[in-house]
Amino acid sequence: MSVAAGALPQTTDRAPAIVLTDVTKVHPGGVRALDGVSLTVPAGEFLAVMGPSGSGKSTLMHCAAGLDTPTSGSILVDGREIAGLDETRRTELRRERIGFVFQAYNLVPSLTVADNITLPLRLAGQAVDTEWLHQLVERVGLAGRLDHRPAELSGGQQQRAAIARALIARPAVVFADEPTGALDLRSARAVLELLRESVDELGQTVVMVTHDPGAAAHAHRAVVMADGSVVDTVEQPTAAELARRLVTLGQG
Numbered sequence: 001m002s003v004a005a006g007a008l009p010q011t012t013d014r015a016p017a018i019v020l021t022d023v024t025k026v027h028p029g030g031v032r033a034l035d036g037v038s039l040t041v042p043a044g045e046f047l048a049v050m051g052p053s054g055s056g057k058s059t060l061m062h063c064a065a066g067l068d069t070p071t072s073g074s075i076l077v078d079g080r081e082i083a084g085l086d087e088t089r090r091t092e093l094r095r096e097r098i099g100f101v102f103q104a105y106n107l108v109p110s111l112t113v114a115d116n117i118t119l120p121l122r123l124a125g126q127a128v129d130t131e132w133l134h135q136l137v138e139r140v141g142l143a144g145r146l147d148h149r150p151a152e153l154s155g156g157q158q159q160r161a162a163i164a165r166a167l168i169a170r171p172a173v174v175f176a177d178e179p180t181g182a183l184d185l186r187s188a189r190a191v192l193e194l195l196r197e198s199v200d201e202l203g204q205t206v207v208m209v210t211h212d213p214g215a216a217a218h219a220h221r222a223v224v225m226a227d228g229s230v231v232d233t234v235e236q237p238t239a240a241e242l243a244r245r246l247v248t249l250g251q252g
Helices: 057-064 087-097 113-123 130-140 155-167 185-200 239-251
Strands: 018-027 031-041 046-050 072-077 098-102 173-177 206-209 221-226 229-235
Touching (some): 031 057, 031 229, 046 185, 057 173, 057 206, 087 098, 113 155, 130 155, 130 185, 155 185, 173 185, 185 206, 221 239
Parallel strands (some): 046 206, 098 173
Antiparallel strands (some): 221 229
């Protein structure tokens, strides 16, 4: 498939999508959820973040996405320091430069598929690029479903609508939090392939948090977390290799 007209610039012309430098997050009571994490996500990469429950992977995503503030350290998103932003400016940044895909889809039940997809643009007061909308809708396979409500779609279709919504504003990075957790195997595979296509063909950057080695195997790179730190990095991961490393980690 050829690269769409709405694709992001080539990765060689772009700064890293995310740069975390010595990021810590200490919760009340002294629980250290992140312990000096440094991580760079190049533009145009599909990165999977794995780890057992309590490893810090969700906290890492929340801080990198501007949903939470770190206790210390630096977080650059698309070259902009976000660690010290107040809530208003973090909200603006999330609207303009960050897309989200959640396990529960988070579509608005009363809105049509078309209105759900374009909601981020309307909330930001931006005009809808109809050509880009049509390209996305064709890509995610929902061209005949734009007038439907979410309840009229399967789970896989709802998640594909959520991916189109995440991509509509051409964000610097899309964060996907367990995006296949509520889907059957066939729908999950289709969603993961769609996320990978958005990277390989559109130049999108995707950071996916998952506990599933099979899902993480769709990424270019996987990092494994434990006790608030990145303890392993796997290039071109396979499900078997990631499963082995997670088992080893659990035995350590």
